[in-house]
Amino acid sequence: MIPYGRQSIGSEEVSAVKRVLESDFLTQGPCVPQFEQAICDAVGAEHCVAVNSATSALHIACLALGLKEGDEVWTTPNTFVASANCARLCGASVDFVDICEHTWNLDAVLLGQKLADRRSRGLPLPKIVIPVHFSGQPTDQEQIWALAKEFKFHVIEDASHAIGASRNGEPVGSCCYSDITVFSFHPVKIVTTAEGGAACTNDSALAGRLDTLRSHGIVRDESRFVHVSKGPWYYEQQSLGLNYRMTDLQAALGVEQMKKLSGFVERRNELALQYNEKLSGLPLILPTVKSENYSAFHLYPIHVDATQADGVQGELFSRLRERHIGVQVHYLAVHLQPYYRQLGFGPGDFPIAERHADLTVSLPLYPTLTNDQQDHVVDQLRRSLDAS
Ligand SMILES: *Cc1c(COP(=O)(O)O)cnc(C)c1O
Numbered sequence: 001m002i003p004y005g006r007q008s009i010g011s012e013e014v015s016a017v018k019r020v021l022e023s024d025f026l027t028q029g030p031c032v033p034q035f036e037q038a039i040c041d042a043v044g045a046e047h048c049v050a051v052n053s054a055t056s057a058l059h060i061a062c063l064a065l066g067l068k069e070g071d072e073v074w075t076t077p078n079t080f081v082a083s084a085n086c087a088r089l090c091g092a093s094v095d096f097v098d099i100c101e102h103t104w105n106l107d108a109v110l111l112g113q114k115l116a117d118r119r120s121r122g123l124p125l126p127k128i129v130i131p132v133h134f135s136g137q138p139t140d141q142e143q144i145w146a147l148a149k150e151f152k153f154h155v156i157e158d159a160s161h162a163i164g165a166s167r168n169g170e171p172v173g174s175c176c177y178s179d180i181t182v183f184s185f186h187p188v189k190i191v192t193t194a195e196g197g198a199a200c201t202n203d204s205a206l207a208g209r210l211d212t213l214r215s216h217g218i219v220r221d222e223s224r225f226v227h228v229s230k231g232p233w234y235y236e237q238q239s240l241g242l243n244y245r246m247t248d249l250q251a252a253l254g255v256e257q258m259k260k261l262s263g264f265v266e267r268r269n270e271l272a273l274q275y276n277e278k279l280s281g282l283p284l285i286l287p288t289v290k291s292e293n294y295s296a297f298h299l300y301p302i303h304v305d306a307t308q309a310d311g312v313q314g315e316l317f318s319r320l321r322e323r324h325i326g327v328q329v330h331y332l333a334v335h336l337q338p339y340y341r342q343l344g345f346g347p348g349d350f351p352i353a354e355r356h357a358d359l360t361v362s363l364p365l366y367p368t369l370t371n372d373q374q375d376h377v378v379d380q381l382r383r384s385l386d387a388s
Contacts, residue, residue, distance in 0.1 A: 002377060003326040005188035005298070006018075008264065009253075016252040031251035036198070043173025045181065045200035047207030048250045050251060051214050054160045054184030054197035056085035056244035057263040061180045062128060062201050064116060064152045064209040067092050071127040074114075075158070076106035077333040077353035079132040083158045084334050092127070094343070096335050098350040099134075102288050104301065104360075106131045107352075110145035128154045133162035134269075135330070136190070136296030137289055138172055145177035160184035161298035163191060166267035168292050175202045180210075186251075188366075190264055190296050191257035193250035209239075219242030262281065265366040268297035274362065275300055278378045282385060283308070285359075295299045299330055303359040313359055319384035325377055326364060335358045 010038035020031060036048040051057050067073065073087035077096045084094045100107040111129065118125055131150065141157070148155050155178040159165075163183045165172045173181045183189075185196035199210050212219055217239035222229055224227055224269040225236055246254075272295070276286055289295045304312040313329075320327045333353045337344035347354065364377055 001324045001326045001364075002364045002369070004362050004364050004369070006366050007192045008185040008219075008260070009192075010256075010260075012259075013253050013256040016256045017249055020248045020252045025248050027245060027247040027249075029248040031248040031255060032246055035246070035251035035254040035258070037194075038255055039163075039183070039198055039200065042258060043171045043181070043200060043263055045173050045175050046202045047204065047386040048198050048200045049209075049210040050198045050213060050246040050254070051206060051244040052137050052197070052246055052250075053195050053244075054158070054182050054186070055082040055086070055200040056140065056181040056214070056242070057184075058082055058130070058156065058158065059089050059198035060210050060213040060242070061156045061182055062086045062090045062092070062245060063213050064199075064206050065128055065156070065179060065280075067127055068170075072124055073128045073130060074111070074126040075130040075334075076132050076134070077335045077350045077355055078104055078134055078331050079158065079334060080160070081334055081337060083130050083132050084340070086130075087128070087280060089183065094340070095126070096350050096353075097129075097347075098352045098358060101352050101356075102269070103134070103137055103139075103290065104287075104356055105134050105137060105139045106144075108140040108147070111144065112147055115147060119151070125151050126153045128156055129157050130156045132158040132160070133165060133172060133296075135287060135299040135301055136161045136165050137287075138162060138165055138167040138293050138295075138322060141167065141177040154179045157181040160186075160189060160197075162296045163189075165296035166294045167180055172296075173200050175200055179203065179206065185254060185257075188298075190259055190298055192245065193254040193257070196246050196250050196254060212239060213241040214244040215241060216243060264367045265296050268365060271294070271365055271369060272297045272300055274371070275365075275373060277379070278375070279381070282382065284385075300363045300365040301330055301355070301360045302363060304361065306355075306359055313361060316381075316384055317361055319387060320361075320380060323380040323384065325380050328362045329357065329360060330362050331357065 039048045067090040069091035071092040162172045185193040283305040
């Protein structure tokens with residue numbers, strides 16, 4: 001099976017992890033700060049807090065911004081459930097904004113309309129909006145940030161797909177149009193630490209809260225103590241936190257992966273361009289990247305031809321899986337998941353995202369996919385379409 005995504009691990013990663021295994025610190029050692037520095041250097045953020053998953057990073061990002069029961073978070077329905085769940089984990093409610101039919105990203109124009117409509121009717125506004133850089137393509141982040149200033153909400157960028165991406169030359173993660181940016185290092189993502197995530201920010205107070213929340217709410221820096229220190233053993237638990245720490249084994253893997261980031265993203269872009277060429281002329285809609293964007297191409301999602309009969313997506317999916325092409329669907333609309341249905345959402349609420357979910361299929365894309373393997377995927381795709 002050629003999967004839709006997979007990690008690219010070299011001997012450098014193996015040696016780095018082995019060195020940590022033989023060292024004094026498997027966790028809370030020197031590798032985590034090194035990995036955090038590598039991320040700051042790559043994305044241009046001032047602070048980075050590495051944790052054990054992007055889900056954890058989203059959760060503490062919401063907590064650090066003071067999210068609580070009675071607050072609202074808005075996100076896109078075309079995402080992994082974690083982008084919405086982080087709000088529910090803080091007791092807040094969730095609402096969605098539909099996507100742009102070309103980029104499949106949260107539509108900044110619809111966001112502006114929904115905010116204005118809510119305000120004119122005296123209804124609550126969101127405390128946090130979480131746009132997702134779907135498939136690695138940056139959202140219209142300046143527009144979202146301008147709305148954040150006007151309507152006074154915070155912004156967390158869910159950049160789980162987008163480390164290495166940029167917009168008008170500005171790397172995703174520099175946080176110039178957000179409070180916090182979150183990355184995922186799951187093996188299918190751009191760089192991996194097996195499981196892992198990070199939250200970046202330029203706000204040092206926020207960075208301090210993120211750092212504290214990932215480790216039980218405990219503060220060890222004397223300058224931040226509220227009581228007088230009793231000695232070198234002294235520490236203070238100042239808030240209610242969690243154990244979301246990344247291990248040094250994971251961070252060592254991450255440091256080596258970060259050295260390869262630009263190469264990984266270049267190869268992903270090369271493969272995406274080749275798909276664009278090889279698939280042109282077939283009855284498919286191919287992903288479009290706006291001219292101001294450089295996508296990290298975490299995914300290569302296509303749409304099947306909507307004018308054909310219902311069920312084309314399902315047939316194409318099954319035929320490709322039978323031919324050992326590990327296609328996937330990104331994403332089932334989050335608001336139609338049973339958990340969110342039970343909170344009152346239903347079909348027709350966000351029609352563009354629902355339609356996307358019914359038409360899309362993600363083709364294999366990862367740095368070590370060879371051109372021959374890609375040709376094989378295209379060939380099998382062509383045959384599967386002919387069979388219908
Ligand atoms: C993968 C992903 C997450 C969750 O990442 P984990 O590191 O697996 O917790 C969150 N949001 C999006 C958009 C993702 O793709």
